[in-house]
Amino acid sequence: MSKVMIVTGAAGGIGAATARLAAEQGFRVVLAGRTAAPLAALAAELDGLAVPCDVADWPQVRALVARTVAEFGRLDVVFANAGHSVSTSFRTEDGAPPEQWPGMVLTNVCGAAFTARAALPELLRANGHLVLTGSAAGRGIRPGNLYSATKWAVTGLAQNIRAECAGTGLRVSLLQPGLVDTGGIPPERAAEPKLTPADVARAVLYAVSQPPHVNVDEIILRPA
Ligand SMILES: NC(=O)c1ccc[n+]([C@@H]2O[C@H](COP(=O)([O-])OP(=O)(O)OC[C@H]3O[C@@H](n4cnc5c(N)ncnc54)[C@H](OP(=O)(O)O)[C@@H]3O)[C@@H](O)[C@H]2O)c1
Structure with a gap:
């Protein structure tokens, strides 16, 4: 029976590339995101399940996990990847106004936390694996950057979830990519060297394909 993986933020970028590679490697994939049409197209291509969901x-999010288990009877891997970034400054009017900040914080921090909370009971049953997309910005200083702070929160989430589940067989991996060539990068960084979404997908599948006694805690990927 094929293993089942939920990918959030699956419509494009890192999520879509990971869903493709996971399907190639034999997973049944459940694709989550807010916009139905691209999810449905990818689900048709990968013989997966599209579930529109705002993380x-x-x-x-609870319904996403319930639907997955109702459809496939199991849940083995969750890739909590949905996220977005807006430019910010704490000193000046540059970047997005504060009214636009909560959407990013809710998606990047609560979204990852809700995904973990909804999935963990099923993942614990399956000796499963939670993979979170943090960022290189979640381990370094980025002046004025609230996005970076949300990714520091994801770093903390991964560590605290892993600590809570120690000894259960559940694995938790944190992925911290540098700049990746997706729709999610700010225009001012467009000319910098970038990873491809497929580079990140390989790292996710590397973590997930280790034997059950091996937890890949963190993977930092940067463009060479
Ligand atoms: N690109 C980079 O350089 C880079 C580097 C490090 C980390 N990351 C992280 O990698 C992850 C994937 O980003 P990406 O670069 O692949 O960007 P992307 O191409 O913009 O993909 C992000 C996906 O997340 C979905 N999404 C956004 N908000 C959501 C929400 N509230 N609920 C459900 N889905 C939501 C978007 O689809 P909808 O809008 O249709 O929902 C989109 O498919 C993010 O967590 C990002 O912070 C990116």
Whole structure:
């Protein structure tokens, strides 16, 4: 029976590349995101299940996991990847106004936390694996950057979830990519060297394909 993986933020970028590679490697994939059409197209291509879901909304995240288990009868891996960034400054009017900050914080921090909370009971049953997309910005200083602070929160989430689940067989991996060539990068960084989404997907599948006694705690990937 194929293993089942939920990918949030699956419509494009890192999520779509990971869903593709996971399907190639034999997973049944469940694709989550807010926009139905691209999810449905990818689900058709990968013979997966598209579930429109805003990860910042707890009932929708709970329903995503329930739907997955109802459809496939199991849940083995969750890739909590949905996220977005807006430019910010704490000193000046540059970047997005503060009214736009909560959406990013809710998606990047609560979204990852809700995804973990909804999935963990099933993942614990399956000796499963939670993989979170943090960022290189979640381990370094980025002046004025609230996005970076949300990714520091994801770093903390991964460590605290792993600590809570120590000894259960559940594995928790944190992925910290540098700049990746996706729709998610700010225009001012467009000319910098970048990873491809497929580079990140390989790292996710590397973590997930280790034997059950091996936990890959963190993977930092940067463009050479
Ligand atoms: N690109 C980089 O340089 C880079 C570097 C390090 C880390 N990351 C992280 O990598 C992850 C994936 O980003 P990406 O670069 O692949 O960007 P992307 O191409 O913009 O993909 C992000 C995906 O997340 C979905 N999403 C956004 N908010 C959501 C929400 N509230 N609920 C559900 N889905 C949501 C988006 O689809 P909808 O809008 O349709 O929901 C989109 O498919 C993010 O966590 C990002 O912070 C990116």
